[in-house]
Amino acid sequence: MERFARGLVRGRWAILVVWAVIGGVAAMRAPGTPALLDIRGGSERETEASRNEDLVESRFSRPIGEFFAVALQGPGSFESSRPRVVLDTLLAALERQPYVRGLVSFPSTGDTTFLSRDRRSAFIIVALDVTEGDTAGALVQPVRSLVRRSLGTHPDGGQYRALVTGRAPLDLDVRRVITEDSATGERRLLPLTLIVLVLAFGALVAALLPLLVGMLAIAVSLTIIGLLTQVTPMSIFVLNMTTMIGLGVGIDYSLLMVTRFREELARGLLPEGAAVSTMTTAGRAVITSGVTVIVGFGALLFTPLIETRSVGLGGLIVVGVAVLLSITLLPALLAVLGREIDRPRWMARRLTWYHAPQIWEKWARTLSRHPLRAMAYGGLVIAILTAPVFWIRIGLPSRHWWPSGTEAGAGLDALSRMGVAGFIQPVRVLVEVPAGRTVVQAASLRALRVLSDSLRADGRVREVRSIVDLEPGTSLLALSVLYSDLKAARARYPSFLDAFLSTDRRLALLDVILADTTSLTSAMDVVIRARQLGQAELRGMRGMSVTVGGYSAAALDFQNDLLDRFPLLVALILGATGIMLAIAFRSVLVPIKAIIMNTLSVSATFGLIVLVFQLGVGAELFGLDGPTSAIFVVIPVLVFAVVFGLSMDYEVFLLSRIKEAYDRTGRNAEATMEGLSATASVITSAALIMILVFGIFAFARVLPMQLLGFGLAVAVLLDATVIRMVLVPAFMQAMGRWNWWPGGRKWKVESGE
Numbered sequence: 001m002e003r004f005a006r007g008l009v010r011g012r013w014a015i016l017v018v019w020a021v022i023g024g025v026a027a028m029r030a031p032g033t034p035a036l037l038d039i040r041g042g043s044e045r046e047t048e049a050s051r052n053e054d055l056v057e058s059r060f061s062r063p064i065g066e067f068f069a070v071a072l073q074g075p076g077s078f079e080s081s082r083p084r085v086v087l088d089t090l091l092a093a094l095e096r097q098p099y100v101r102g103l104v105s106f107p108s109t110g111d112t113t114f115l116s117r118d119r120r121s122a123f124i125i126v127a128l129d130v131t132e133g134d135t136a137g138a139l140v141q142p143v144r145s146l147v148r149r150s151l152g153t154h155p156d157g158g159q160y161r162a163l164v165t166g167r168a169p170l171d172l173d174v175r176r177v178i179t180e181d182s183a184t185g186e187r188r189l190l191p192l193t194l195i196v197l198v199l200a201f202g203a204l205v206a207a208l209l210p211l212l213v214g215m216l217a218i219a220v221s222l223t224i225i226g227l228l229t230q231v232t233p234m235s236i237f238v239l240n241m242t243t244m245i246g247l248g249v250g251i252d253y254s255l256l257m258v259t260r261f262r263e264e265l266a267r268g269l270l271p272e273g274a275a276v277s278t279m280t281t282a283g284r285a286v287i288t289s290g291v292t293v294i295v296g297f298g299a300l301l302f303t304p305l306i307e308t309r310s311v312g313l314g315g316l317i318v319v320g321v322a323v324l325l326s327i328t329l330l331p332a333l334l335a336v337l338g339r340e341i342d343r344p345r346w347m348a349r350r351l352t353w354y355h356a357p358q359i360w361e362k363w364a365r366t367l368s369r370h371p372l373r374a375m376a377y378g379g380l381v382i383a384i385l386t387a388p389v390f391w392i393r394i395g396l397p398s399r400h401w402w403p404s405g406t407e408a409g410a411g412l413d414a415l416s417r418m419g420v421a422g423f424i425q426p427v428r429v430l431v432e433v434p435a436g437r438t439v440v441q442a443a444s445l446r447a448l449r450v451l452s453d454s455l456r457a458d459g460r461v462r463e464v465r466s467i468v469d470l471e472p473g474t475s476l477l478a479l480s481v482l483y484s485d486l487k488a489a490r491a492r493y494p495s496f497l498d499a500f501l502s503t504d505r506r507l508a509l510l511d512v513i514l515a516d517t518t519s520l521t522s523a524m525d526v527v528i529r530a531r532q533l534g535q536a537e538l539r540g541m542r543g544m545s546v547t548v549g550g551y552s553a554a555a556l557d558f559q560n561d562l563l564d565r566f567p568l569l570v571a572l573i574l575g576a577t578g579i580m581l582a583i584a585f586r587s588v589l590v591p592i593k594a595i596i597m598n599t600l601s602v603s604a605t606f607g608l609i610v611l612v613f614q615l616g617v618g619a620e621l622f623g624l625d626g627p628t629s630a631i632f633v634v635i636p637v638l639v640f641a642v643v644f645g646l647s648m649d650y651e652v653f654l655l656s657r658i659k660e661a662y663d664r665t666g667r668n669a670e671a672t673m674e675g676l677s678a679t680a681s682v683i684t685s686a687a688l689i690m691i692l693v694f695g696i697f698a699f700a701r702v703l704p705m706q707l708l709g710f711g712l713a714v715a716v717l718l719d720a721t722v723i724r725m726v727l728v729p730a731f732m733q734a735m736g737r738w739n740w741w742p743g744g745r746k747w748k749v750e751s752g753e
Contacts, residue, residue, distance in 0.1 A: 001279060001280050001283065001284055002276065002279075002280050004279070005275070005276040005279035005280055005283065005331065006276055008275075008279070008327075008328060008331055008332065009272050009275050009276055009331065009332070009335045011332075012331075012332035012333075012335045012336055013332075013336075015328055015329060015332040016329070016332050016333070016336070019216070019325070019328070019329045022220060023216050023219065023220070025223065026216070026219035026220045026222070026223040027219055029222075029223040029226060030218075030219045030220075030222035030223050030226070032226060033222045033223070033225055033226035033229075033239070034175065034178075034179045034182075034236070034239055036226050036229040036234070037175070037225075037229065037234050037235060037236040037238065037239060038229075038233040038234060038235050038236065038306060038310075045304045045561065047554070047557035047558065047561070048531075048547050048548060048549065048553065048557055049548070049549040049550065049553040049554035049556075049557045050549075050554070050557075051547055051549075052428060052430050052547040052548065052549025052550075052553070053428075053549050053554075055430055055432075055507060055547065056428065056430065056509065056549070059502040059503060059504065059507055060498065060499065060500075060501075060502050060503065060507070060509070061498045061503050062101055062102055062127070062495065062498035062499060063127075063498075063499055063509075064101075064102070064104070064125065064127045064499045066127075066128040066130050066135075066136040066167070066168065067125050067126055067127045067128055067166055068125075068126040068128065068136075068139075068140070068143055068164055068165070068166040068168065068169060069123055069124070069125055069126070069164075069165050069166045069411065069415060069423065069424055070090070070094075070123060070124040070126060070143075070147060070162055070163070070164055070165075070411075071121065071122075071123045071162070071163045071165065071411045071414040071415055071418075072086075072087065072090065072121065072122045072123065072124070072160060072161070072162050073120065073121045073160065073161045073162075073414065074086065074120055074121075074122075074159065074160045074161075075120070075156070075159045075160070076120060077118070077119035077120060078106065078115055078119055078120070078121075078122045079115070079119050082156070083120075083160075084107075085154075086151070086154055086157070086160055087105075087106075087107065087122060088107060089150055089153065089154070090124070090147065090150045090151070090162070091103055091105060091107060091108075091124065093146055093147075093149075093150040094124070094126055094143075094146065094147075097143075097146070098129070099128055099129050099130065099139055100126060100127070100128065100129065101127040101128060101129040102127040102495050102498075102499075103124060103125065103126060103127070104124070104125035104127070104495065105122070105123075105124040105125070106122055108495070113420065114420075115418075116417070116418040116419075121414065121417075121418055123414075123415060123418065123420060123423075125423065126143065126166075127499075136167075136168035137168045137171060137172045139168070140164065140168055140169045140172045143164055144164045144169075144407070147162045147164060148162070163407055163408075163410050163411030163414055164407060164408070164411060165407070165408040165409075165410075165411025165412050165414075165415065165424065166408070166411075166424060167424070167425070167551065169407070169408035169411070170402050170406075170408040170409070170412070172408070173402075173403065173406035173407065173408040173409065174236070174402070174403060174702055175236045176406070177403045177405075177406060177700075177701050177702055178236055178237070178239055178240055178700075178702055178705065179239065181240065181697070181700045181701060181702065181705065182239050182240050182243050185240075185243060185696050185697055185700075186218075186243060186247070188696055189247060189692060189693055189696055190211065190215075192692050193211060193214075193247070193251065193689050193692060193693070194207055194208075194211060196685055196688050196689050196692070197210055197211065197251070197255070197685070197689070199685070200255065200259075200681065200682075200685035201258065201259075201262075202342075203341065203342045203343060203344070203345075204343065204344060205337065205340060205341050205342070205343045206258050206262065206341045206342065209254055209258055209330065209333060209334075209341075210250065210251040210254030210255050210258065211251065213250045213251070213253070213254040213322065213325045213326060213329065213330060214246060214247040214248075214250035214251045214254070214322075215247070215250075216250075216325060216329075217246040217247075217249070217250040217318055217321045217322040217325055218242060218243055218246035218247060218250075218318070220321050220325075221242050221246055221314070221317045221318040221321050222239075222242055224317050224321075225238060225242065225313075225314055225317060228313065232313075233306050233310070234306075234310045234313070234314070235306050235307040235310035235311070237307055237310065237311060237704065237705070238310045238311055238313075238314035240697060240700070240705050240708075240709075241311050241314055241315065241642075241708070242314050242317075242318050244693055244694055244697060244708075244709070244712065245314075245315055245318050245319065245642070246318040246321070246322060247693050248646075248689065248690045248693040248694065249290075249293065249318070249319055249322045249646070249649070250322040250325065250326070251686070251689050251693075252649055252686045252689070252690065253286045253289070253290070253322055253323065253326040254325075254326055254330055255682055255685060255686050255689075256282050256285065256286060256653055256682055256686070257278055257282050257283065257286065257326055257330050257331070257334070258330070258334070258341070259282075259681075259682050260277075260278045260281055260282035261274050261275065261278040261282075261334045261341070262341065262342070264277045264278055265338075265339060265341075270338075271334070271335055271336075271337070271338030271339065272335050274334070275331045275334045275335040278331065278334065279327065279331050281656075281660065283326075283327050283331070284656070285652050285653060285656040286323060286326050286327060287323060287327065288580070288584045288652050288656070289648055289649045289652040289653070290319055290320070290322070290323035291580060292577055292580055292581070292645060292648035292651075292652065293315075293319045293645035293646060293648060293649065294315075294316055294319050294320065294645070295572075295573060295576040295577055295580065295645065296315070296573055296577075296641040296642060296643075296644045296645025296646075296648075297311070297312045297313075297314075297315030297316045297319065297641060297642070297645060298312065298316055298572075298576075299312070299569045299572040299573045299576075299641055300312025300313075300315070300569070300637070300638070300641050301313065301316075302565060302568060302569060302572065303562055303565050303569065303637065304558070304561045304562065304565060305558050305561065305562055305634070307634055308562065308634055308637055308638060311638055311642075312641070315641075315642065315645075319645075363676070363677075363680070363725070365673060367676075367726070367729050367730050367733060368669055368672065368673055368733050371729075371730040371731070371733040371734040372730070372734060374726050374727070374730035375726075375727060375730045375731060375734065377726070378722050378723075378726040378727040378730070379600075379727070381722055382600045382601075382603070382604045382718075382722060382727075385604035385607045385608055385718070386600075386603040386604045386606070386607040387607055388607040388608070388610040388611040388615065389603060389606040389607040389610055391610060391614070391615070392606065392610045392614065392631060392636075393521075393614060393629065393630045393631065394559060394563070394630060394631060394632075394633050394636070395520075395521045395524050395555075395559070395629075395630035395631075395632075395633070396519075396520035396521055396523070396524055396552065396555050396630060396632065397519075397520060397521065397613075397628035397629065397630055397631070397632060397703060398519035398520060398521040398522070398627075398628055398629035398630065399519065399624075399625075399626060399628060399629075400624055400628060400703045401520055401703055403701040403702050403703075404701065405701065412424065416516050419462075419516050420516075421516050422462050422513040422514035422515060422516060422518070423513055425514075425523070425550060425551040425552065426465075426511040426512055426513050426514070426550055427511075427512040427514065427523065427526055427527055427530055427548060427549075427550045427552060427553060428509060428510075428511055428512075428548070428549045428550040428553070429451070429455070429509070429510040429511075429512060429530055429534070429546060429547075429548050429549075430507055430508070430509055430510075430546065430547045430548075430549070431447075431448060431451065431507070431508045431510065431534075431541075431544055431545075431546050432506055432507050432544065432545045432546075432547075433506050433543070433544050434543045434544070435506070437506070438505040438506060439467070439501065439502075439505060439506060439507065439508040440467070440483035440486060440501070440505055442476070442480045443540055444508075444540075444544075445467075445468055445476055445479050445480060445483070446476055446539075446540045447538065447539065447540030447541045447544065448466060448467065448468045448508055448510070449468045449476060450538045450539050450540060450541070451510065451533060451534075451538055451541065451546075452464045452466055452468055452469055452510055454533050454538060455510065455512050455530060455533065458526060458529060459515075460514060460515055460517075460518040460522050460523075460525070460526050461512055461513070461514060461515060461518075461526065462513045462514060462515040462516070463513045464510055464511070464512055464513070465500070465510070465511040465513065466500055466508060466509065466510040466511070467479075467483075467497065467500050467501055467508055469510075470482075470493065470496070486505070512526065512530065514526065519629065520552060520555075521629045521630045523551075523552035524552050524555065524556045524559075526552070527548055527550070527552050527553045527556050528556070530548045531546075531548050533546075534546025534547075534548065558633075559633040562633050562634070562637055563633065566636075566637060569637065569640075569641065570640065573640070573641060573644050573645075574595055577591070577594070577595065577598075577644065577648065578591040578592070578594075578595055579591070581594050581648075581651075584652075585655060585659055585740075586740070586742070587739060587740050587741065587742075588741060588742065589735060589738055589739050589740075589741065590655060590739060590740075593728070593731055593735075593739075594648070594651050594655075597647075597651070597723050597727055597728055597731075598643075598644050598647045598648070598651070598719075598723075600723065600727070601643060601647050601715055601718050601719045601723050602639065602640055602643050602644060602647075602715065604714075604718050604722075605639060605643060605711050605714050605715040605718065606636060606639070606711075608710075608711075608714050609631060609635065609636075609639070609707060609710065609711050609714075610631065612710065613627070613628045613631065613706075613707060613710070614627055614628055614629060614630060614631055615627050616628075622698055622699060622706055622710065623699065628703070631707070632703070632704055632707065634704065635704065635707045635708060635711065638708060639708065639711040639712065639715065642708075642712060643711070643712065643715040643719075646690070646712070646715070646716065646719075647715070647719045647723070649686070650683050650686070650687070650719055650720055650723075650724045651724070651728070653679050653682065653683060653686075654675055654676065654679050654683065654724055654728060654729075655675070657674070657675035657678050657679045658671050658672050658674070658675030658676075658732060659671075659675075659740070660675075661674040661675055661678075662739075662740060668732070668733075668735075668736050668737050668739060668740075669733060669736075672729050672732045672733050675729075676725075676729045680725065683720055683724055683725075684720065686720075687716050687717065687719070687720030687721075690712075690713070690716040690720075691713045691716050691717055694708075694709050694710075694712035694713035694716065695709060695710075695713035696709065697709030698710035698713060
């Protein structure tokens, strides 16, 4: 390391030039990355829901797969002449578009379901002739523009309000909101972070260096992620995660490096020597910490979801870039700046109270006198915070899933007021009969009716749409007669049969429309019941195969996939972290203790997430009007992986300093006190910055980002206080020289150890 550090200091000007070029390129390329990110996500493995979707797209002549819903509100009844003209004009404009496969509305069906009770609101289903979600997303703005132009052709068009919603519009608005929240978060964070850094360093120049590293880490990482989208899908959620992790980790590592550099200068070293010494001590800790954080993100690559794999890959990139900046660009800058890093010098005198070591030395001595009592109190706090985790429910949240304040969200609210929001995300049940049979034969129709009635009997279901549910009260005999002349039936119900009967007549689609009182959490239970009915071989269904798809079914499938992989992810992170810490500190007890402490931190974080979001205690502080009833499956997985990695930052910072003092003195008690008092100010400042970085996203408008932001902020708070300032030093004091067995230097045993 020393040879590398000396070479780096000698070539400092070349390093600055290289990073200046890289930074310039990143500044131009990074802003274009959000538009390249994948909105949909989901599992890359085949699931029952994906098979269901493929069958609908491949074996139905005009399936209603991708579609938009247009909610139209007017000054009068859409059954009257003037509003009806506006509605008809809009339908004609949509029908002329080449990407429109078909329209379903009140004029085309005569079904008053497409009108509100007062008839002043209507909605239209716009079936699209596309196969990919992102293709549908590209049509959102053209359709919204077309709808507005159509209304603008009428003199009273200003009295009408049209909102385009549906899966693709909701996804597109989520991407826009995430991009806006990321940019807004960065703008708010920079001044707050600068204040904390000025307090920590007592110098403006020193405070600006970590900010430079953090912002450069974000820009370079986003540029690399943008390039990776050409070869692998990257989820939109990687955008906020890159901002959070890049700024937090970049500043953390820089804070440690700059603090150590100033200490070396204070000992009388010249700037070049101080930079080399900083690299061989703090630089080594940064590399060790970075590798442990990377392990957490790397484990996410073994999950089957695009969202979690994207965050894993993005985390690998941003942490790797932050480490590279901290051990190349930062030492080069430090060697160039030298003692100018302390400017303006008057500021340091005014802020000495913030980083005075006396407070932490007193705290360290207190812990050394009563380590077991400190461990008991700290453990009790963690146990209380962990308790709510026993009530955790994994699933889609019951509310706040789609961001408010967007056109798609407002459209969904309008459909909810009409009582038809369930049409947007139906549970799609496909029934296939064996070869040689058709679903329009009498026996098949009877079996479909039994299945349809069983699904409709669920109180969470509003209605079922299928070839046996054409019109209420139609008998099986009447349906058999109708389908005996299928050509005539298609002429009578062309759009409906194209959407619900396959071209080979072996597949029938049943769309289960959920009641508006049915939340997304309950919708997953409806999917489970539908699959159970499909496997139960109801009367007449022997030999038929049933697959259940749709949004809730897809969510259930990737939830099960991810939970199946979660034990492997946990084992990888724990095993790799333990091995690396054992190698770094040449100790058996240190890695075991680190794993236990980090597990306590993660469990308490899970407990607080459940308490605040699932149970709704204090949820209104984060803009929510009630409990979410469930926690999205991605959140525990990401929180575990990210928190376990980030917690190692402070573990390595603290233990490196304790080990350094122990190797020098051979006295564990004094080494623990020295390490705690020397790093407490750095850890506190770094943690405060991390809490600001993560915490600001706890107020984001997209619920998964709120959950992540809250979880990571709480985890850092607990880790930097109860864990690193109480439990870890108390444990180190209690274990004495056994902390460093078997690799520590052989010193004479201290009394009491």
